[in-house]
Amino acid sequence: MNKIKILGSGSSGNCYSLNVDNEILLLDLGFNYKKILEFVNYELDKVVGALVTHEHKDHSKAVEEIANNGIDVYATQGTFESLDIQNHRTNIIKANKPCLIGNFTILPFMVEHDAVEPVGFLVKHKSIGSLLYITDTYYVKYKFNKINHILVECNYSKQIIDETLKDKMFLRNRIVESHFELNNVIDFLKASDLSVLKTLTLIHLSSSNSDEKLFKSEVEKAIGHPVEIAKKDLEIYL
Numbered sequence: 565m566n567k568i569k570i571l572g573s574g575s576s577g578n579c580y581s582l583n584v585d586n587e588i589l590l591l592d593l594g595f596n597y598k599k600i601l602e603f604v605n606y607e608l609d610k611v612v613g614a615l616v617t618h619e620h621k622d623h624s625k626a627v628e629e630i631a632n633n634g635i636d637v638y639a640t641q642g643t644f645e646s647l648d649i650q651n652h653r654t655n656i657i658k659a660n661k662p663c664l665i666g667n668f669t670i671l672p673f674m675v676e677h678d679a680v681e682p683v684g685f686l687v688k689h690k691s692i693g694s695l696l697y698i699t700d701t702y703y704v705k706y707k708f709n710k711i712n713h714i715l716v717e718c719n720y721s722k723q724i725i726d727e728t729l730k731d732k733m734f735l736r737n738r739i740v741e742s743h744f745e746l747n748n749v750i751d752f753l754k755a756s757d758l759s760v761l762k763t764l765t766l767i768h769l770s771s772s773n774s775d776e777k778l779f780k781s782e783v784e785k786a787i788g789h790p791v792e793i794a795k796k797d798l799e800i801y802l
């Protein structure tokens with residue numbers, strides 16, 4: 565069964581796998597190597613590659629060890645430079661330049677985050693259609709139409725953060741300038757043609773500035789489609 569699996573989502577670590585036909589593509593490596601190995605059921609031979617969005621540890625913790633264990637890791641030059649990793653398994657990707665990994669076609673695109681050269685990914689595969697992976701960005705300047713599966717960050721709501729961080733403006737402003745806010749996510753989704761959408765999963769919710777139930781119901785109401793909230797061990801069938 566083709567599916568998305570979730571090892572974890574949020575500031576304590578992000579790692580997802582796309583299990584399609586007999587191949588596994590990893591999205592971000594924000595856990596230690598042992599956990600990721602267990603997550604793929606020790607079937608490293610099935611892993612065709614790992615895409616890394618940016619250098620922050622909650623996305624990149626296992627980059628070096630994964631590469632050292634013979635898995636190709638794909639990230640931008642800025643991401644590899646700030647991680648200071650050179651390995652023959654590191655593959656530099658560029659925004660708007662498609663690349664082929666196993667039977668997956670990947671299109672990286674620029675996002676807006678406090679990292680050197682962060683990207684999101686549009687993944688295409690003949691067995692699952694298209695999948696959009698957007699995390700750690702306060703804004704998305706592109707429109708994506710007729711996507712089948714979406715994983716999108718929904719980090720905080722302005723209403724909640726204005727209350728929880730009212731005495732910590734520096735931290736509040738840092739989050740506002742680097743992460744995706746509930747109403748901005750809704751505006752982004754509403755600007756897209758969702759006519760062939762099959763699954764939508766909200767990811768990277770803040771532990772202190774979000775509200776799962778509220779986010780799920782607000783987004784469902786806005787787009788008229790069921791919504792999942794990412795959590796450890798959740799499996800989404802594609």
Ligand SMILES: [Zn+2]
Pocket residue numbers: 574575578620622623700768
């Ligand atoms: Zn993050």
Ligand SMILES: [Zn+2]
Pocket residue numbers: 618620677679700
């Ligand atoms: Zn980040």
